Amino acid sequence: MSPWKSTTLALALAGATMLASPALADFDYGKFDGVTLKVKLIGGTQYEKLYTRIPEWEKLTGAKVEIVSSKNHFDLDREIKQDIAGGTVNWCVGSNHTSFAPQYGDLYIDLKEKIPAEELALYVPGTLKSAEVDGRLVQLPRVTDVSNLYYNKRVYGDPAVQARYKEKFGKDLVPPATFDEFKEQAIFLASPPNLYGTAFAGKDEGMTGRFMELVRANGGDMFDDQWNPTFNGPEGVAALQWFVDLYNAKAVPAGTVNYTWDDIGQAFAAGTLALDLDWPGFAAFYNDKDKSKVAGDVGFAVAPTGAGGKRGAWSGSHSFSVTESCPDKDAAVSFVVFMTNYDSEMLEAEAGNLPTRTKVFEDVVAKFKSDSNTYMADMFETWEKSLADARTPPLVPQWIEVSNVIWPQLQAAIVGEKTPKEALDQAADEARTILEDAGMIQ
Amino acid sequence: MTLFRSPRAVPYLLLTPALVVIAAVILVPLAVSLWSSFTAYNLTRPATLYSFVGLRNYARLLNNADFWWAFGRTLVFITVTLNLELVLGLGLALLVNQVTMGRKVLRTIMMFPMMFSPILVGFQFKYIFNDAVGLVNNALFDLGLITQPIPWLVDGTLAPLSIMAAEIWMSTSVFAILLLAGLLALPKEPIEAAKVDGCGPIQVFRHITLPFLMPFIFIAMTIRSLDVARAYDMVRIMTNGGPAGRTELLWTLMARVGYQNSQMGMANAMGYVSILTSILFTVYFYRKLVVARRYMGGVE
Numbered sequence: 001m002s003p004w005k006s007t008t009l010a011l012a013l014a015g016a017t018m019l020a021s022p023a024l025a026d027f028d029y030g031k032f033d034g035v036t037l038k039v040k041l042i043g044g045t046q047y048e049k050l051y052t053r054i055p056e057w058e059k060l061t062g063a064k065v066e067i068v069s070s071k072n073h074f075d076l077d078r079e080i081k082q083d084i085a086g087g088t089v090n091w092c093v094g095s096n097h098t099s100f101a102p103q104y105g106d107l108y109i110d111l112k113e114k115i116p117a118e119e120l121a122l123y124v125p126g127t128l129k130s131a132e133v134d135g136r137l138v139q140l141p142r143v144t145d146v147s148n149l150y151y152n153k154r155v156y157g158d159p160a161v162q163a164r165y166k167e168k169f170g171k172d173l174v175p176p177a178t179f180d181e182f183k184e185q186a187i188f189l190a191s192p193p194n195l196y197g198t199a200f201a202g203k204d205e206g207m208t209g210r211f212m213e214l215v216r217a218n219g220g221d222m223f224d225d226q227w228n229p230t231f232n233g234p235e236g237v238a239a240l241q242w243f244v245d246l247y248n249a250k251a252v253p254a255g256t257v258n259y260t261w262d263d264i265g266q267a268f269a270a271g272t273l274a275l276d277l278d279w280p281g282f283a284a285f286y287n288d289k290d291k292s293k294v295a296g297d298v299g300f301a302v303a304p305t306g307a308g309g310k311r312g313a314w315s316g317s318h319s320f321s322v323t324e325s326c327p328d329k330d331a332a333v334s335f336v337v338f339m340t341n342y343d344s345e346m347l348e349a350e351a352g353n354l355p356t357r358t359k360v361f362e363d364v365v366a367k368f369k370s371d372s373n374t375y376m377a378d379m380f381e382t383w384e385k386s387l388a389d390a391r392t393p394p395l396v397p398q399w400i401e402v403s404n405v406i407w408p409q410l411q412a413a414i415v416g417e418k419t420p421k422e423a424l425d426q427a428a429d430e431a432r433t434i435l436e437d438a439g440m441i442q
Numbered sequence: 443m444t445l446f447r448s449p450r451a452v453p454y455l456l457l458t459p460a461l462v463v464i465a466a467v468i469l470v471p472l473a474v475s476l477w478s479s480f481t482a483y484n485l486t487r488p489a490t491l492y493s494f495v496g497l498r499n500y501a502r503l504l505n506n507a508d509f510w511w512a513f514g515r516t517l518v519f520i521t522v523t524l525n526l527e528l529v530l531g532l533g534l535a536l537l538v539n540q541v542t543m544g545r546k547v548l549r550t551i552m553m554f555p556m557m558f559s560p561i562l563v564g565f566q567f568k569y570i571f572n573d574a575v576g577l578v579n580n581a582l583f584d585l586g587l588i589t590q591p592i593p594w595l596v597d598g599t600l601a602p603l604s605i606m607a608a609e610i611w612m613s614t615s616v617f618a619i620l621l622l623a624g625l626l627a628l629p630k631e632p633i634e635a636a637k638v639d640g641c642g643p644i645q646v647f648r649h650i651t652l653p654f655l656m657p658f659i660f661i662a663m664t665i666r667s668l669d670v671a672r673a674y675d676m677v678r679i680m681t682n683g684g685p686a687g688r689t690e691l692l693w694t695l696m697a698r699v700g701y702q703n704s705q706m707g708m709a710n711a712m713g714y715v716s717i718l719t720s721i722l723f724t725v726y727f728y729r730k731l732v733v734a735r736r737y738m739g740g741v742e
Contacts, residue, residue: 254593255573412686
């Protein structure tokens with residue numbers, strides 16, 4: 001395609017015309033008349049909009065899609081494990097996630113063997129790399145996730161608050177650039193029960209993930225090269241102390257140790273949090289006048305750095321995988337490429353999710369700007385800045401299991417039952433046992 | 443095939459379909475899960491179902507403090523909730539039994555909590571006890587009783603109590619319905635005779651109503667002690683065993699080990715230890731039931 005042509009095409013797309021995308025023209029989706037593809041997809045409002053594109057793929061290829069299961073990721077994970085255990089993997093495509101994928105062994109095929117390299121080159125390289133397990137591309141990412149800061153402009157823009165902050169700390173009140181500033185501001189701004197500095201996911205992988213983010217930002221990591229746990233080192237202790245300090249200062253709701261993403265989202269939307277380190281999927285919700293009290297007053301800032309001068313940038317991608325046992329692998333591959341092609345990714349991006357194709361990033365920002373939606377354009381520009389630092393949790397099958405021994409210990413330290421060092425040492429011992437049993441540590 | 447035609451074979455032949463069904467839906471899964479508790483069975487690696495490790499899972503359980511804490515907490519949870527449900531259910535049944543008009547409507551209303559799935563009850567009580575936006579804290583603030591929010595689902599004492607409150611709300615009506623059935627079947631004559639002889643209401647309850655109700659109480663206890671694990675969904679939603687394991691019950695622990703961690707062998711070992719406890723409870727209640735029935739029959 002000549003440069004002139006591609007520029008015209010990009011402009012046409014930026015103008016939101018319904019022209020076929022370059023990807024649609026280049027990739028051969030094939031013809032699969034009479035094939036019925038059984039799929040297990042993640043359910044939920046934010047994920048299901050994409051599925052409105054399924055009839056288009058059916059029309060294009062002549063195949064039919066049968067959704068045999070649609071559940072949230074934890075239930076889907078349980079069901080997939082039951083299928084593996086019972087030897088009943090009779091479906092072709094499953095929703096997947098970078099945190100879950102390593103557990104499934106050889107359930108899914110290596111997509112690099114089926115999708116041409118030039119097609120794969122259109123995806124964000126880092127995102128694609130983190131979708132690999134042991135060098136095999138077992139999943140094709142549909143949206144990626146990394147957290148940045150949302151802040152309540154009503155609080156940050158209040159002249160009285162600004163003056164008090166300047167008097168106390170001798171500097172202007174702007175969104176925090178480091179985790180130390182984050183803590184300082186969260187404690188300063190909190191006036192419970194009407195306003196808390198922030199809230200964090202206090203259980204399940206959400207808790208472990210945020211902790212990991214801080215450990216890495218402090219310059220540490222969860223494991224060394226030989227898979228020995230290192231999260232109980234000084235960087236880890238400092239990271240856990242950060243959560244403990246916020247909790248003890250009552251800068252977070254006491255119930256935060258039971259919160260998951262939805263609880264935090266609701267709290268920020270209710271205007272009871274000043275700061276929220278959170279996922280991009282919340283941006284549209286926070287600015288929705290019908291659902292959010294802070295609509296019109298939401299600001300964005302890149303996630304803070306830790307003592308190591310780095311960003312932890314805990315990231316993960318939702319994805320699609322094709323099973324080894326699928327009798328129509330070509331149709332399945334065609335389906336997963338279609339569900340992550342340019343048009344699909346534009347649809348995801350316009351809903352506020354981070355796309356996985358490089359080109360969609362610039363195009364969606366242009367589209368938001370042309371629609372005068374500066375809010376979402378700002379969001380994408382902020383989030384794009386942190387993508388370079390994005391890192392997934394360790395891609396080992398034991399990650400979720402290890403996470404399940406870490407977060408109860410983190411909670412124990414946060415609610416004051418143990419010191420951070422004691423809690424992390426115990427978690428490290430338990431994690432070591434798991435990795436030794438799995439043969440990761442020799 | 444004279445063997446099958448023999449009159450002595452008939453009962454066995456007639457029982458065969460039932461035995462086959464029972465074997466298929468009960469015995470085989472029980473046997474497989476018992477076997478897997480002696481293996482290193484990992485859900486995502488089906489071949490591990492054949493890696494026999496003997497008593498290793500059980501030996502590890504013996505030294506696993508988290509398991510025994512969860513075990514103890516589960517025992518306390520069952521004991522406290524079942525007894526409170528019994529007392530409240532009995533009170534409700536006695537009250538409804540006094541009503542002369544609209545008893546059917548009241549009975550239906552009483553069954554409402556049973557109609558909710560435990561997951562919905564979990565969400566409902568998670569919201570009620572939420573420290574920031576929950577109903578309880580808001581009411582206490584408005585009444586001026588507190589100035590700082592109470593962390594209902596976090597505090598080491600309040601969190602288990604909050605979960606018990608949800609469980610009691612959900613299941614008290616089971617007791618109430620079963621005991622009301624007992625009250626309705628109560629013969630009027632002994633009560634009237636007692637009243638003629640000058641017994642007060644407390645004496646009537648103590649010496650006639652309660653002994654008559656005992657078999658119903660033990661049946662209700664037996665059913666509930668087996669079905670109380672339904673509370674798993676509720677606890678999963680409210681706290682998922684946290685924070686710091688303060689509300690961890692055997693059911694949340696087993697689900698995490700078995701499904702999230704994929705260690706089905708270990709989870710089944712935990713299951714068998716808890717099944718033994720359930721059997722002990724059931725045997726105990728069953729014996730009590732037999733004794734109570736014998737008493738009612740006037741044998742003793």
